[in-house]
Amino acid sequence: xxxxxxxxxxxxxxxxxxxxxxxxxxxxxxxxxxxxxxxxxxxxxxxxxxxxxxxxxxxxxxxxxxxxxxxxxxxxxxxxxxxxxxxxxxxxxxxxxxxxxxxxxxxxxxxxxxxxxxxxxxxxxxxxxxxxxxxxxxxxxxxxxxxxxxxxxxxxxxxxxxxxxxxxxxxxxxxxxxxxxxxxxxxxxxxxxxxxxxxxxxxxxxxxxxxxxxxxxxxxxxxxxxxxxxxxxxxxxxxxxxxxxxxxxxxxxxxxxxxxxxxxxxxxxxxxxxxxxxxxxxxxxxxxxxxxxxxxxxxxxxxxxxxxxxxxxxxxxxxxxxxxxxxxxxxxxxxxxxxxxxxxxxxxxxxxxxxxxxxxxxxxxxxxxxxxxxxxxxxxxxxxxxxxxxxxxxxxxxxxxxxxxxxxxxxxxxxxxxxxxxxxxxxxxxxxxxxxxx
Numbered sequence: 001x002x003x004x005x006x007x008x009x010x011x012x013x014x015x016x017x018x019x020x021x022x023x024x025x026x027x028x029x030x031x032x033x034x035x036x037x038x039x040x041x042x043x044x045x046x047x048x049x050x051x052x053x054x055x056x057x058x059x060x061x062x063x064x065x066x067x068x069x070x071x072x073x074x075x076x077x078x079x080x081x082x083x084x085x086x087x088x089x090x091x092x093x094x095x096x097x098x099x100x101x102x103x104x105x106x107x108x109x110x111x112x113x114x115x116x117x118x119x120x121x122x123x124x125x126x127x128x129x130x131x132x133x134x135x136x137x138x139x140x141x142x143x144x145x146x147x148x149x150x151x152x153x154x155x156x157x158x159x160x161x162x163x164x165x166x167x168x169x170x171x172x173x174x175x176x177x178x179x180x181x182x183x184x185x186x187x188x189x190x191x192x193x194x195x196x197x198x199x200x201x202x203x204x205x206x207x208x209x210x211x212x213x214x215x216x217x218x219x220x221x222x223x224x225x226x227x228x229x230x231x232x233x234x235x236x237x238x239x240x241x242x243x244x245x246x247x248x249x250x251x252x253x254x255x256x257x258x259x260x261x262x263x264x265x266x267x268x269x270x271x272x273x274x275x276x277x278x279x280x281x282x283x284x285x286x287x288x289x290x291x292x293x294x295x296x297x298x299x300x301x302x303x304x305x306x307x308x309x310x311x312x313x314x315x316x317x318x319x320x321x322x323x324x325x326x327x328x329x330x331x332x333x334x335x336x337x338x339x340x341x342x343x344x345x346x347x348x349x350x351x352x353x354x355x356x357x358x359x360x361x362x363x364x365x366x367x368x369x370x371x372x373x374x375x376x377x378x379x380x381x382x383x384x385x386x387x388x389x390x391x392x393x394x395x396x397x398x399x400x401x402x403x404x405x406x407x408x409x410x411x412x413x414x415x416x417x418x419x420x421x422x423x424x425x426x427x428x429x430x431x432x433x434x435x436x437x438x
Contacts, residue, residue, distance in 0.1 A: 069098035070163030080227035142168035185339035225417025241328035261330035278388035
C-alpha cells in the first residue's frame with residue numbers, strides 16, 4: 001500500500017523531490033511510411049521479430065497497453081499510435097484501458113481495439129478542494145484494478161496519453177516495473193502527464209517548447225509531433241472533396257470557389273455557432289461563390305437546424321465523420337484550438353481562425369492557439385472578442401487575400417510532422433528492444 005505522503009506527493013507536484021538519477025535512453029528513428037515494413041532505411045531487409053519480452057520471437061506477440069481517456073484529444077492520438085504499430089506489426093496485441101461509461105468505452109471498440117474499464121475519479125479544481133479528500137481512496141482502488149488488468153494482459157510497454165484515467169493505469173505500470181511512455185499533445189502538459197513524467201522512461205511531446213515545461217531530465221523528452229489519423233495523410237483532391245458536399249461544384253473551377261469549414265467539435269461550441277448563425281446569411285448572399293461546411297456538434301445540432309434556413313451554399317452537420325474530405329474541401333478552417341485539431345491543421349496545411357475555449361483547464365487551448373499563430377500565422381479570436389462582425393471580418397480578410405492564404409498554408413505544412421505516428425511507434429519499439437536486451 002502507498003503511504004499518505006506518497007499519495008500527497010503524486011497529487012501535489014510541489015511536494016515531489018527532483019529525482020537524483022533518471023534512466024537515459026538513446027533511440028533512433030528510421031521508419032518511413034512509404035517503405036515496406038520489412039526494409040530498413042538503407043534498403044536492406046529488416047526482421048520485425050522482437051526477442052525475449054520484445055514480442056514476436058517464439059510466438060510471443062508484441063503486447064502494448066494504452067491508458068487514454070476523457071476526451072478525443074487523448075483518445076485519438078492513442079488510436080493513431082496503435083494503428084501505426086499494427087501497420088508494422090500486424091500480430092501485435094493491443095489493449096486500451098479507460099474509464100467506465102466514457103467516450104473511450106465506445107470510441108476504442110469502434111476503432112477495432114480491445115477495451116478494459118477501470119473506475120477512475122477526476123481531481124476537482126482547485127486541488128485543495130474538500131471534494132478531493134476521497135481521492136486517495138478512489139485512487140488506490142483504481143490502481144489495484146489497473147494492476148490486475150495489466151497483470152492479465154502482461155504488456156511489454158504501457159503508453160499514457162493523458163486524462164485522469166491515465167494516472168492510475170500508468171502508476172500501476174510503474175509499480176509493476178513495466179516500461180512506461182507518456183505522450184503529451186498540448187503545448188503545455190496537463191497535470192496528469194506532468195506528474196507521470198517522473199515515472200516515465202520516455203516523454204514524447206508535440207512541440208519543442210513543450211520540453212522545458214517538464215520538470216525532468218530533458219534527455220527523456222523527444223519531440224515527435226502529434227500523430228494524426230491515417231485518413232488525413234491520404235491525398236484527396238479538392239474537386240472530389242467539394243463535390244461530396246456540394247455536387248454542383250463539380251462544374252466549377254477551384255479558383256472560383258471558396259469553402260469555409262467550421263468545426264464545433266463533437267459536443268459543439270455554442271459561442272461559435274451563435275456567431276456564425278448571425279453572419280452566414282448576409283455573407284453568403286454577398287459572396288455567391290462562398291460555401292460553408294458547418295459542424296455544429298451533437299448537443300447544438302437540433303437548435304441550429306431549427307434556426308438555420310436551407311441554403312444551397314451551406315451544409316449543416318452535427319458531426320463530420322469523414323474529416324479527410326472536409327479538410328480537403330476547405331480553404332479556411334474556423335475552429336476551437338484543441339491539440340489534435342491544431343496538429344491536423346498543420347498536417348493538412350489549412351489557414352485557420354482559432355477561437356480557444358475558455359473552459360479548458362490550465363489554459364491549454366489559448367496556449368495552443370498562440371503557438372499556432374507563431375508557427376502558421378493562424379488568426380486568434382478570443383471568446384470575449386467573438387461576435388458575428390468580428391468573425392465575418394476575419395473570414396473575409398483571409399479569403400479575399402490569395403497571397404495570405406498561400407503563406408499561411410506554406411507555414412503550416414512546414415511546421416507539420418506528418419510522420420509523427422510512425423516516429424512515435426519506432427521509439428516505442430526501440431524501448432521494448434532496449435528492455436529485452438538489458
